[in-house]
Amino acid sequence: MTLMKHEMKLGRTALIIWTLAIGLMLAVCVLIYPEMKSEMDSMTAMFSSMGAFTAAFGMDRINFGEFTGFYSVECGNIIGLGGAFFAALLGISALAKEEKDHTAEFLLTHPLKRRDVVTGKLCSILAQILLLNLMVFLLVVASVLAIGEKIDWTPLFLLHLSNAILQLETALICFGISAFLKRGSLGIGMGVAMIFYFLNLVANITDSLEFLKYFTPFSYTEGADILADNHLNAPFLTIGIICTLIGGIAAYVKYCRKDIA
């Protein structure tokens, strides 16, 4: 508990900045919607005729004339990419930064079991991701109410929920990786997030590479699918949860035996 509190305190500024950055960008997108609505019919036509670009973002299957359609594309990219980066950085640095900054010698010579250290860090990651998503969601709801748009809340909620799960998965995979690193490497975290994102884009564009969807959490945050099904894609989600667990378990197993640099 002490450790978790400490971690939250250290991560406070970063959390606030990321929350504001993602939340405000989403809010702006929502707030400009009424302006764009009148032109949406022509925009839908335009967006759906950009070939590969259209497919990449799933815009061929989305009606921009509806708020949720518009929001799912904007949201998918802002919170998807922003959230994934935030989560990746959080996950990759939690354990490894102690060794990079030479604070591991301080922390790990206190009477803590290694697994308690991992648990404390993990809890702080989960809490920070939940906080970010909660705050962002509240900001979005507030802006939706502000523009007075009548919308279907279920897909909106599912979009945000799926992104929160994506962030958990990305964070835990990076967390698992970071247990093996000698020196913290933010680059690896960024790389993981980028690869996930682009795998989904490629899978969207190229039919023959659609199987790549199984390798990226962005598959279950795809706005077009969520709007069409009104639920999350179970197989993709299951794989995601399994990867999340593997990341977590790997962190425990490795870190409890690790030689601290």
Place this chain on the structure above:
Amino acid sequence: MEAIKTEGLTKCYGKNRGITNLNLSVNEGEFFGFIGPNGAGKSTTIRTLLGLINATEGTARVLGQTIGTGKPEILSRIGYMPSEAMFYNGMRVRDCLRFSADLRKKDCREEAERLCQRLELDTTRKVSELSLGNRKKVSIVCALQHKPDLYILDEPTSGLDPLIQKEFFSLLQERNKEGATVFFSSHVLSEVQNYCGRAAVIKEGRLIACDKIENLRNTSAKRVSLRFLPGSPEIPQPSAENLLQAGGFSPKDIADIRKTDDSLSFLYNGEVNTLLKYLASLSLADINIDEPDLEEVFLHYYEKGDDTQ
């Protein structure tokens, strides 16, 4: 009872040597020094004892418990000071001290304040703004504030000014009198000589001596440094090669000969009178007979080590 006992403790980093077959024993209540040059394996030993790294072979017991990674039952009774004192950026000194105490689930505010006063440490400063010496002080307070039974200190005095060093050692001596065991590593011989009852010497990962300080010092040689008068050709200056012959020393008495144009210095471990007779035959401008510095003590042990091989 032993506070620290290692049996055949070995740590390899891949193919690199860490420590090899280390048998070390420190009794409870001792003030024990652990001497060795940089890279000899002092930190590796300490980090293994603390469970930061896993031993490749061998076992060790600290305060009666077998070592291992993350053992609260051992760590709660240890105060550790790392050689590099690093703390979390953005935290103030008092937050660090409080965090350390909280992790130990102890309220150490009173003791922390007392220590900070004695060490002249300003607790309102941010740790990231502190100098090395001041960060060391934070580290000292973290190691001492919970009054542990065993102090493990890795080169604790580097970066501290002499006054604070003195205060630090008097703190340690007080704790030692109260029954705590102090185990500290150093490459400064004088502080080990001044404060420790016993010391161990480590070289290239192996323990090469472990004895009372008096015994360690008695076996060590003297450094004899001679500076010759310029232009006194009537008495030839001995060269490094003919020094043995000129003085009639036996080869084992002389070691590490260093020669410049007008000076000569060597380690001497033989009869004092033989040396004096030889010196009387020289035309000298200056002479110095000193305790050897730490490297030379090592040198002495290294050669002893070579003899037995």
